[in-house]
Amino acid sequence: MSFSWAKPYEPKHPFMRWLDDRLPLPRLVYGAVGGGYPVPRNLNYWWNFGFTAAIFLAIQIVTGIVLAMHYYATADGAFNSVNQHIMRDVNAGWLLRYAHMNGASFFFIAVYIHIFRGLYYGSYKAPRELVWMLGLVIYLLMMATAFMGYVLPWGQMSYWGAQVITGFFSAFPVVGEPIRIWLLGGYAPDQAALNRFFSLHYLLPFVIAAVVILHIWALHIPGSGNPTGVDVKDERDTLPFHPFYTAKDGWFVGLLLLIYAIVTFFAPNYLGHPDNYIPANPLATPAEIVPEWYFWPFYAILRSFTFDFILPAKLWGVLAMFSSILLLFFLPWLDKSPVRSGSYRPVFKRFFWLLVIDVVLLGWAGGGAPTPFRNAIGQICAAYYFLHFLLILPLVSAFETPLPLPKSITDSVLHGEEAKAAPAGTKPRRAKTATAVVE
Amino acid sequence: MATARSAEGSTSSDSGGEGVRRRDFLNVAAVSFAGVGAVAALAPLFVQMSPSQDVLALATTEVDISKVQTGQGIKAQWRKQPVFIRNLTPKEIQEADAVPLSSLRDPETLAERTKPGKKNWLITLGVCTHLGCVPLGIGEGENKGPYGGYFCPCHGSQYDTAARIRAGPAPKNLFVPDYQFTSPTTVTIGAKG
Numbered sequence: 001m002s003f004s005w006a007k008p009y010e011p012k013h014p015f016m017r018w019l020d021d022r023l024p025l026p027r028l029v030y031g032a033v034g035g036g037y038p039v040p041r042n043l044n045y046w047w048n049f050g051f052t053a054a055i056f057l058a059i060q061i062v063t064g065i066v067l068a069m070h071y072y073a074t075a076d077g078a079f080n081s082v083n084q085h086i087m088r089d090v091n092a093g094w095l096l097r098y099a100h101m102n103g104a105s106f107f108f109i110a111v112y113i114h115i116f117r118g119l120y121y122g123s124y125k126a127p128r129e130l131v132w133m134l135g136l137v138i139y140l141l142m143m144a145t146a147f148m149g150y151v152l153p154w155g156q157m158s159y160w161g162a163q164v165i166t167g168f169f170s171a172f173p174v175v176g177e178p179i180r181i182w183l184l185g186g187y188a189p190d191q192a193a194l195n196r197f198f199s200l201h202y203l204l205p206f207v208i209a210a211v212v213i214l215h216i217w218a219l220h221i222p223g224s225g226n227p228t229g230v231d232v233k234d235e236r237d238t239l240p241f242h243p244f245y246t247a248k249d250g251w252f253v254g255l256l257l258l259i260y261a262i263v264t265f266f267a268p269n270y271l272g273h274p275d276n277y278i279p280a281n282p283l284a285t286p287a288e289i290v291p292e293w294y295f296w297p298f299y300a301i302l303r304s305f306t307f308d309f310i311l312p313a314k315l316w317g318v319l320a321m322f323s324s325i326l327l328l329f330f331l332p333w334l335d336k337s338p339v340r341s342g343s344y345r346p347v348f349k350r351f352f353w354l355l356v357i358d359v360v361l362l363g364w365a366g367g368g369a370p371t372p373f374r375n376a377i378g379q380i381c382a383a384y385y386f387l388h389f390l391l392i393l394p395l396v397s398a399f400e401t402p403l404p405l406p407k408s409i410t411d412s413v414l415h416g417e418e419a420k421a422a423p424a425g426t427k428p429r430r431a432k433t434a435t436a437v438v439e
Numbered sequence: 440m441a442t443a444r445s446a447e448g449s450t451s452s453d454s455g456g457e458g459v460r461r462r463d464f465l466n467v468a469a470v471s472f473a474g475v476g477a478v479a480a481l482a483p484l485f486v487q488m489s490p491s492q493d494v495l496a497l498a499t500t501e502v503d504i505s506k507v508q509t510g511q512g513i514k515a516q517w518r519k520q521p522v523f524i525r526n527l528t529p530k531e532i533q534e535a536d537a538v539p540l541s542s543l544r545d546p547e548t549l550a551e552r553t554k555p556g557k558k559n560w561l562i563t564l565g566v567c568t569h570l571g572c573v574p575l576g577i578g579e580g581e582n583k584g585p586y587g588g589y590f591c592p593c594h595g596s597q598y599d600t601a602a603r604i605r606a607g608p609a610p611k612n613l614f615v616p617d618y619q620f621t622s623p624t625t626v627t628i629g630a631k632g
Contacts, residue, residue: 069487088492089493090492091491096483096487251469
């Protein structure tokens with residue numbers, strides 16, 4: 001798709017030739033994730049998380065479809081259908097439920113690393129702006145899906161999560177409260193809300209899968225980025241996706257699945273909140289109510305507005321929380337530096353790591369009970385988050401002097417190490433070494 | 440990567456002789472290991488469809504038959520399936536015994552289909568062996584069919600007073616489940632004995 005030297009699909013078996021003439025599906029796969037997709041040869045491990053995220057999406061869809069065969073979305077039956085029926089009666093139900101529950105966390109872990117990879121290496125810059133924006137759409141859909149999925153077991157955290165999140169909409173003047181009631185189909189979460197959340201929780205993963213296809217499609221037009229941020233110049237800079245990156249992605253996914261299996265089997269409730277094992281009670285909110293860990297930073301931003309300033313504090317919190325993500329859609333135009341990779345941007349690099357610390361601190365601030373100290377940290381970090389994107393990033397990209405970029409990807413890989421990289425027993429010859437690898 | 444590729448190209452130390460390269464072996468071993476893992480992961484996706492523990496817990500059902508007079512029948516439920524419990528009249532028993540076995544599609548005597556000394560208690564599933572409809576004939580005034588037993592309204596299978604198939608598309612007699620008389624007036628369906 002992207003480079004002139006991409007190997008064309010050449011079916012050998014007569015049946016495959018017959019099929020290719022009629023339905024070139026194998027050709028599509030070959031060009032997308034096969035030998036026909038040339039990928040920069042210098043990708044590091046941070047580039048493994050896109051593939052990993054796709055695997056976790058698949059795990060979530062498969063376990064989710066199966067769980068839906070045993071779950072009942074009724075206000076009086078949902079809690080028992082998950083915590084009694086699925087966990088105790090359904091064959092392997094405990095495994096499927098825990099796999100789905102922790103699969104969501106691992107999906108977010110993979111996606112967060114994938115997003116920060118993009119932030120560091122400037123993956124949002126031209127010509128990959130749409131890849132970045134489609135990724136953000138996927139992320140927003142994931143958040144909606146995860147939230148609605150968390151409501152389904154109908155425990156205390158499910159119930160009050162539904163109450164609080166739909167309460168966001170009531171922050172908007174005049175139309176807010178009617179919108180909230182419309183979303184819930186009632187005045188508080190109940191049968192109507194549970195049923196529609198179940199329906200949408202089943203639908204959205206397929207929408208995510210569709211946007212993932214667009215994401216990959218848009219990516220394959222310019223081709224994958226790489227840690228130097230330097231464009232691919234010729235065939236020596238790339239390797240075919242298969243077998244090189246299928247092998248690397250494959251073993252890396254194996255490693256992550258190992259960690260996933262350890263958590264699922266030995267600490268399945270570590271990432272969850274124990275109060276969700278209490279059935280939903282519309283008359284009492286749990287003493288400490290926090291969302292799942294992957295929403296903590298946003299929860300901290302929501303809580304950081306404690307006083308009215310022109311608009312009510314409640315509205316500020318909701319607006320800030322939504323704009324913290326919507327902001328990222330403008331990133332390609334906020335960061336105008338022509339250098340993509342943070343490795344060659346000394347000032348940017350420092351601020352990047354400051355942002356990582358800031359988001360981790362936001363997570364800490366959002367994950368605990370709102371004490372004055374925690375709130376103060378949350379407020380400072382929330383302010384810094386916006387400062388980073390709206391002020392620091394444009395200024396840095398205007399004033400920073402980047403380091404000299406390598407002449408090419410090949411050049412950056414073989415910087416003075418030709419001797420080591422050359423085939424055994426041969427004299428180092430720069431160009432030949434690289435082509436030998438491609439063959 | 441260049442070094443790895445070149446090492447594989449050299450024939451002396453790495454090749455396992457007979458044309459099988461070390462790299463090929465590792466490749467096959469790694470991919471098959473992943474394949475075995477993937478197949479193992481399919482097991483829970485498969486077994487989750489079989490009856491869950493709460494369904495299996497309904498394996499036996501106790502039915503009180505003290506109120507069933509001669510010539511009457513009742514419908515009970517066992518594993519969510521209808522069970523016909525019929526107290527046959529002496530005339531019905533006689534009719535069933537008079538049929539020569541050779542004329543039956545699924546040859547069985549009434550004695551084989553009931554418990555010793557309880558020949559009047561005919562207990563069968565109320566599930567037509569053709570395609571699973573519930574035959575008529577157990578309720579008062581229902582069509583018992585030309586053989587005086589059961590008549591399936593779906594495709595016209597006709598059963599006799601021992602619930603044996605006599606005419607129509609069904610291949611087998613109505614199924615006799617495991618059951619036990621736990622007291623003179625109680626029968627436990629699903630219990631072996």
